[in-house]
Amino acid sequence: MSGQVWVYSESEPVANEVATAAAAVAQGASAEVRMVDIGSVRPATRGSGGRLLLKGPAGHEVSPAVAAEALARAAKDLAPLAVLLGATRDGREVASRLAAKLGIGCMAEVAGLASDGQGMTGERNVFAGKVVAKVRCQFPAVATVKVGAYPKAAAQPGESQEKDVGPVSDQTKTVGREKKPAGAVDLRSAKVIVSAGRGVKKKEDLAILAELATAMRGALGCSRPLSADLGWLPEEHHIGLTGVTVKPDLYLAVGISGQLQHVAGMKDSKVVASINTDKDAPIFQASDYGIVGDLYQVIPALERALAARR
Amino acid sequence: MKIAVCVKHAVDEAELKIGPGGSPLLAGAAGKMSTFDKNAVEEGLRLKAAHQGEVVVFMVGGTESKKTLKEALAMGADRGVLVTADTVAIDALRTATMLAAAMKRSGRFDVVICSEGASDTYTGQVPPMVGELLGIPYVGYARKIEIDGKAAKIERSLEDSVESVEAAVPFATSVVSEINDPRYPTLIQIMQASKKPVEELNGEEIAPAGSRRGVEVLSMSSQPTARKHVMIDGSPDEAAAKLLDALSKEGVLK
Ligand SMILES: Cc1cc2nc3c(=O)[nH]c(=O)nc-3n(C[C@H](O)[C@H](O)[C@H](O)COP(=O)(O)OP(=O)(O)OC[C@H]3O[C@@H](n4cnc5c(N)ncnc54)[C@H](O)[C@@H]3O)c2cc1C
Numbered sequence: 001m002s003g004q005v006w007v008y009s010e011s012e013p014v015a016n017e018v019a020t021a022a023a024a025v026a027q028g029a030s031a032e033v034r035m036v037d038i039g040s041v042r043p044a045t046r047g048s049g050g051r052l053l054l055k056g057p058a059g060h061e062v063s064p065a066v067a068a069e070a071l072a073r074a075a076k077d078l079a080p081l082a083v084l085l086g087a088t089r090d091g092r093e094v095a096s097r098l099a100a101k102l103g104i105g106c107m108a109e110v111a112g113l114a115s116d117g118q119g120m121t122g123e124r125n126v127f128a129g130k131v132v133a134k135v136r137c138q139f140p141a142v143a144t145v146k147v148g149a150y151p152k153a154a155a156q157p158g159e160s161q162e163k164d165v166g167p168v169s170d171q172t173k174t175v176g177r178e179k180k181p182a183g184a185v186d187l188r189s190a191k192v193i194v195s196a197g198r199g200v201k202k203k204e205d206l207a208i209l210a211e212l213a214t215a216m217r218g219a220l221g222c223s224r225p226l227s228a229d230l231g232w233l234p235e236e237h238h239i240g241l242t243g244v245t246v247k248p249d250l251y252l253a254v255g256i257s258g259q260l261q262h263v264a265g266m267k268d269s270k271v272v273a274s275i276n277t278d279k280d281a282p283i284f285q286a287s288d289y290g291i292v293g294d295l296y297q298v299i300p301a302l303e304r305a306l307a308a309r310r
Numbered sequence: 311m312k313i314a315v316c317v318k319h320a321v322d323e324a325e326l327k328i329g330p331g332g333s334p335l336l337a338g339a340a341g342k343m344s345t346f347d348k349n350a351v352e353e354g355l356r357l358k359a360a361h362q363g364e365v366v367v368f369m370v371g372g373t374e375s376k377k378t379l380k381e382a383l384a385m386g387a388d389r390g391v392l393v394t395a396d397t398v399a400i401d402a403l404r405t406a407t408m409l410a411a412a413m414k415r416s417g418r419f420d421v422v423i424c425s426e427g428a429s430d431t432y433t434g435q436v437p438p439m440v441g442e443l444l445g446i447p448y449v450g451y452a453r454k455i456e457i458d459g460k461a462a463k464i465e466r467s468l469e470d471s472v473e474s475v476e477a478a479v480p481f482a483t484s485v486v487s488e489i490n491d492p493r494y495p496t497l498i499q500i501m502q503a504s505k506k507p508v509e510e511l512n513g514e515e516i517a518p519a520g521s522r523r524g525v526e527v528l529s530m531s532s533q534p535t536a537r538k539h540v541m542i543d544g545s546p547d548e549a550a551a552k553l554l555d556a557l558s559k560e561g562v563l564k
């Protein structure tokens with residue numbers, strides 16, 4: 001039997017990460033990978049194996065609803081063993097709707113994917129990252145793959161396939177799209193991260209943390225409330241369960257309480273140091289070095305000390 | 311306007327104890343209202359205040375989850391429906407199937423509100439599945455919802471952009487935490503909540519599992535990262551110097 005493992009993501013870079021996960025599943029299941037495009041071919045999705053173009057949905061605006069319906073129609077006919085998507089916000093919606101349409105299981109935000117031939121297994125964070133669960137789902141199955149957990153697949157030649165799924169209509173209408181402010185740095189590749197939490201009293205005060213980050217040749221990150229709720233920093237700068245997962249050599253947590261959801265995104269850092277006024281703050285449990293103190297005194301002191309050494 | 315809000319009694323991740331072998335002690339673990347579901351209830355109450363009608367809370371869970379159902383009623387919801395099932399043992403599709411089945415029995419809802427993700431499992435799968443199973447438009451990750459008659463306009467908060475989406479009532483949605491600030495119930499509201507009606511349905515009866523197996527949890531383990539836990543004291547200048555010394559020694563400061 002030569003089944004197929006499909007890869008789809010609305011984001012081309014994420015699709016190439018998912019392709020790497022799909023290759024692991026395909027290997028265990030003696031299956032082939034198919035990079036799926038909907039509506040039109042996207043040359044930047046490279047993947048490993050072949051391509052599958054789903055024709056029918058009009059235009060280039062493929063909403064989660066349209067993607068899920070197109071994938072479901074094609075899957076009913078072509079019966080792939082598995083459909084893997086990226087665990088982006090849109091990707092979660094496509095995967096969930098697809099699984100509901102097909103009545104099959106959907107693994108959420110997994111890494112470490114493998115297949116025993118009959119189904120697939122993966123690992124995911126539960127209870128805010130305190131626990132890792134190993135999950136399994138019988139084929140046919142859907143899964144979303146954790147963003148950033150896999151390297152991007154290299155381009156590989158393979159067969160190209162087309163499938164006409166007919167026109168797909170959307171019950172909703174996207175009438176506007178505005179870019180969120182983008183960050184200038186990629187925290188995933190930063191060696192040093194100075195990370196700001198709610199201990200910072202106002203937006204302007206972030207400047208002293210940014211200065212320290214620059215002096216340490218690092219980048220500025222933050223906890224979720226600073227980006228999502230207060231909008232002080234771009235959203236891709238927030239670290240944790242719902243943000244990015246980082247592994248710098250040094251993670252300096254400043255005015256961050258250290259809730260599990262935040263720690264989930266930085267616990268693999270090589271060295272963690274933290275500054276907090278509360279000696280009982282949970283961040284100290286997740287740190288190698290801790291200073292109980294006011295960031296408004298300790299940060300300037302760190303800058304002075306750094307300057308004196310250079 | 312009939313508004314359904316899905317609220318989960320989630321495992322309290324901060325209180326969760328880990329057994330000697332590294333596996334979480336889930337039996338009898340403390341629970342709480344899933345964090346962002348407070349935002350979902352708040353949004354339901356906000357829509358009711360603007361458009362009249364009722365807010366009905368739907369929950370799939372064990373009998374211990376009644377506590378959380380009461381909390382939603384104390385916040386201001388009108389009544390509750392508890393679908394009994396073991397949430398740890400079932401997957402998202404099964405949960406969503408039970409929620410959709412319970413909603414169908416209660417008549418047609420104009421708006422179905424979930425949160426973007428439960429604080430214990432954070433799959434983000436239940437809301438789109440509920441929308442799909444009810445066969446109504448679904449618009450997730452809402453940071454703003456405006457309804458004018460039968461037309462709704464929703465702002466979706468995505469990773470790098472905000473989308474404006476139009477949908478017709480009825481529709482289902484999931485909310486993100488920045489949509490509102492959830493209210494705290496007053497003591498009087500907490501007392502009155504016990505008088506509000508709660509209907510109990512059996513999950514297996516309203517949505518039989520059949521032969522479907524879904525996603526199974528094979529094992530769970532907790533491996534906390536070992537840390538040195540060195541506390542540095544002294545004045546800010548002394549502490550700063552000691553920290554830099556330590557970091558240089560670790561070789562993490564270039
Ligand atoms: C499903 C879900 C997902 C989530 N995902 C994430 C995520 O990805 N990332 C994330 O960060 N959070 C996430 N959260 C939120 C998380 O639970 C916490 O609420 C959040 O991390 C707290 O941010 P904080 O530490 O900056 O703020 P707080 O918890 O308010 O802590 C502020 C800290 O600053 C200290 N402080 C105050 N003044 C000073 C001073 N002058 N000097 C030094 N210290 C000071 C205080 O002692 C306190 O410890 C999530 C929550 C849920 C429910």
Ligand SMILES: Nc1ncnc2c1ncn2[C@@H]1O[C@H](COP(=O)(O)O)[C@@H](O)[C@H]1O
Nearest residue numbers: 316317370424425427428433434435436
């Ligand atoms: N057992 C449940 N009972 C009621 N609502 C639920 C349940 N599980 C999930 N939900 C809803 O779906 C949202 C997302 O949950 P999840 O898909 O598990 O991340 C939650 O915030 C709730 O609004």
